[in-house]
Amino acid sequence: MTECNRDIDCRSAVQKLWDYLDEELTPERMDEVRRHLERCGDCLPHHEYGRVFLAALATARQTDARAPDALRRRVMDSLRAAGFST
C-alpha cells in the first residue's frame, strides 16, 4: 500500500472503506474518502473489490422468503394458547 500524501492517506482511506461503502461516515468523512478514491489509483481497486463483494453478498438475501402458512398457523396457535384473544 502506498502513501498518496493527499487529503487523507491510503491507510486512513482503507480503514474507512467498509464504513464508506456502508454509507456510515459523516458527510465530511464521506467526502474525504471519495476525494481520495478519485485520485488514488492504489485504493480504487480496493473500493471496487469491496463494492462487488457487497453486491454479491446482498444477493444472498432471501427476499422472496415468506413465512409458510403452516408456520403462521403454528404461531397463532401458540399465541392463543398463551392467551392471545383476537
Added chain:
Amino acid sequence: MDERGRAEGQPPPSPAAGTNNEDERLVPQMTASANAAREDDLRFEAEALPYIDDVYRFALSLTRDAADADDVVQETFLRAYRSWHTFQPGSDARRWLFTITRNVFLRSRERERRHVDLEDGDLEALTSFAAGTDHARDGSDQILSRIDLGPALQRALNELDEPFKSAVVLVDLEDQSYEAASEILGVPIGTVRSRLFRGRRILQEKLMTYARDAGFTTAQRGQRGSKDD
C-alpha cells in the same frame, strides 16, 4: 343494577349482600382489565404480527434451515407476546422483534456460541482489504464478478460462526444500519464494526478457497504462465 330496581323488585339485602357488592365493584375492574388486555392484543396483532415474514427471513438467514427457522419464529412471537408490555409504543417493532429473534437463535445454538469480541474494526478493515490486494495480485478477486457466487455464498454463510454471522446478516442482508444492528445485538457500534468486518473477511477467504477449489485461480495462473512462457 340500580337502586330503584332493587327497591321495586328485588329481595331485601341478605347477609351475603356485602360480598355481592364487592363483586359488583370488581366486575367493572375485571371488564376494564379484559378490555386493556384486548387492546394490547389488537396492538400486537397490528404492530408485531405483520413482521412475521421479516422475522422468518431473518431466522432463516441465521439458521439456514427451514425447520430450525420455524422453531425460532414461533418462539420469537411467543416471547414477544409475553413481553409486549415492555415494547415502547411508537418505536421500531421490527427492530425489537429482530432482537428477540437473535436471542432465541443464540439460545438454540448455545453450544456453538463463540465469545470472540474483537474491538478493532479499523484493523479488520485493513486486514480485509490487504487480503483483497493479494487476491488482486493473482487475479482471483475478479471471480467475484465473473462467476455465480450464489451457492458458494450460501455455503459460506452457513459455515460462518457467531457472533460474526448475526452482524453480517443484519447489515449486509437485512440492510440495517450499524446503529440498528448495535441495538439489536446489544453491543456497542465499535463491536458491530469489528464483527461485521471480520465476518466479511472470513466470507471473502471462504469464497477464495471455493474459487481455488473450483479451479478458477489455477486456470488464470495457468493462462498467465503460458503467456509469460
